[in-house]
Amino acid sequence: xxxxxxxxxxxxxxxxxxxxxxxxxxxxxxxxxxxxxxxxxxxxxxxxxxxxxxxxxxxxxxxxxxxxxxxxxxxxxxxxxxxxxxxxxxxxxxxxxxxxxxxxxxxxxxxxxxxxxxxxxxxxxxxxxxxxxxxxxxxxxxxxxxxxxxxxxxxxxxxxxxxxxxxxxxxxxxxxxxxxxxxxxxxxxxxxxxxxxxxxxxxxxxxxxxxxxxxxxxxxxxxxxxxx
Amino acid sequence: xxxxxxxxxxxxxxxxxxxxxxxxxxxxxxxxxxxxxxxxxxxxxxxxxxxxxxxxxxxxxxxxxxxxxxxxxxxxxxxxxxxxxxxxxxxxxxxxxxxxxxxxxxxxxxxxxxxxxxxxxxxxxxxxxxxxxxxxxxxxxxxxxxxxxxxxxxxxxxxxxxxxxxxxxxxxxxxxx
Numbered sequence: 001x002x003x004x005x006x007x008x009x010x011x012x013x014x015x016x017x018x019x020x021x022x023x024x025x026x027x028x029x030x031x032x033x034x035x036x037x038x039x040x041x042x043x044x045x046x047x048x049x050x051x052x053x054x055x056x057x058x059x060x061x062x063x064x065x066x067x068x069x070x071x072x073x074x075x076x077x078x079x080x081x082x083x084x085x086x087x088x089x090x091x092x093x094x095x096x097x098x099x100x101x102x103x104x105x106x107x108x109x110x111x112x113x114x115x116x117x118x119x120x121x122x123x124x125x126x127x128x129x130x131x132x133x134x135x136x137x138x139x140x141x142x143x144x145x146x147x148x149x150x151x152x153x154x155x156x157x158x159x160x161x162x163x164x165x166x167x168x169x170x171x172x173x174x175x176x177x178x179x180x181x182x183x184x185x186x187x188x189x190x191x192x193x194x195x196x197x198x199x200x201x202x203x204x205x206x207x208x209x210x211x212x213x214x215x216x217x218x219x220x221x222x223x224x225x226x227x228x
Numbered sequence: 229x230x231x232x233x234x235x236x237x238x239x240x241x242x243x244x245x246x247x248x249x250x251x252x253x254x255x256x257x258x259x260x261x262x263x264x265x266x267x268x269x270x271x272x273x274x275x276x277x278x279x280x281x282x283x284x285x286x287x288x289x290x291x292x293x294x295x296x297x298x299x300x301x302x303x304x305x306x307x308x309x310x311x312x313x314x315x316x317x318x319x320x321x322x323x324x325x326x327x328x329x330x331x332x333x334x335x336x337x338x339x340x341x342x343x344x345x346x347x348x349x350x351x352x353x354x355x356x357x358x359x360x361x362x363x364x365x366x367x368x369x370x371x372x373x374x375x376x377x378x379x380x381x382x383x384x385x386x387x388x389x390x391x392x393x394x395x396x397x398x399x400x401x402x403x404x405x
């Protein structure tokens with residue numbers, strides 16, 4: 001399976017810089033864990049951070065000398081054994097994501113996601129759409145969205161930026177077809193109306209810069225009908 | 229600098245660590261202060277960053293990134309965790325216990341040095357308005373929206389400046405990937 005829809009360059013840069021709002025950053029991290037191409041890009045973008053850090057005019061440290069090695073511990077090497085595994089590694093893989101092209105999501109996100117996508121406690125929003133909120137500290141809203149086959153995937157941002165990562169099933173819109181691992185990172189100027197593909201429900205990890213407001217969802221879903 | 233890190237990783241070389249500490253400690257502190265934190269907190273976070281460098285040096289794969297890049301990533305994650313009290317979702321780059329730093333191929337280490345030099349050159353050649361959005365993102369920790377507010381330009385302008393800056397940096401690395 002190949003990933004064809006990636007994070008936007010500006011999103012990647014902000015992610016590597018550590019400046020993407022928390023919820024968006026969670027979805028970006030999940031995509032990066034699955035996507036060799038974006039992982040390589042992030043590695044390159046971290047060099048930009050290293051360069052800028054190295055060129056910063058230094059502040060004055062109160063403690064000009066590193067504390068004695070007794071304080072720091074004698075040998076950094078044993079840490080290899082006690083130290084956290086590489087993120088994602090050894091964590092219980094999420095079945096839906098484990099089946100995707102690459103690796104599990106980063107460990108902190110894996111802990112946040114339900115173990116089985118089949119056992120999620122969904123909140124029904126109507127018109128073949130369900131939502132499950134994930135608690136995340138910081139800016140933005142994060143959640144899972146389930147859309148019945150052939151139904152419209154609702155907007156989850158409210159004018160702000162939003163990211164949609166497919167975990168199961170697929171959807172399509174004017175910009176193409178989105179399969180597991182693909183992420184929709186569309187400029188808010190692009191008008192798109194994603195529809196879940198027939199045959200299987202589509203489950204996505206979604207984030208918005210501002211907390212989701214699904215209250216207006218029904219109205220928005222019905223809008224095309226009113227327009228008739 | 230990658231060499232210093234290797235000495236710390238391989239033989240807990242305290243002299244090498246001291247040099248890393250004195251080079252990066254003050255810069256990490258400055259980095260934290262750019263986020264608007266007070267000097268005492270910035271000092272603590274700089275100490276913690278360097279402490280992590282000491283503890284995890286052996287996990288660092290020198291062939292894949294410079295010491296500065298790795299230290300940046302540690303500081304970035306700490307900044308998100310402590311100053312912003314958010315989850316740092318980003319992984320640290322190239323922490324690979326299975327490939328010790330000592331196994332780095334000299335060719336690769338050299339290529340990495342060259343990559344870093346190219347990034348520096350590309351950054352230096354950016355027009356001011358593109359350089360500015362990069363700095364606001366990496367050093368001040370501002371989101372696209374916050375940069376737009378700060379500069380009083382439309383969000384789309386921030387993103388397109390950033391994309392162009394990125395393309396130039398990427399172009400500089402093209403033959404080394």
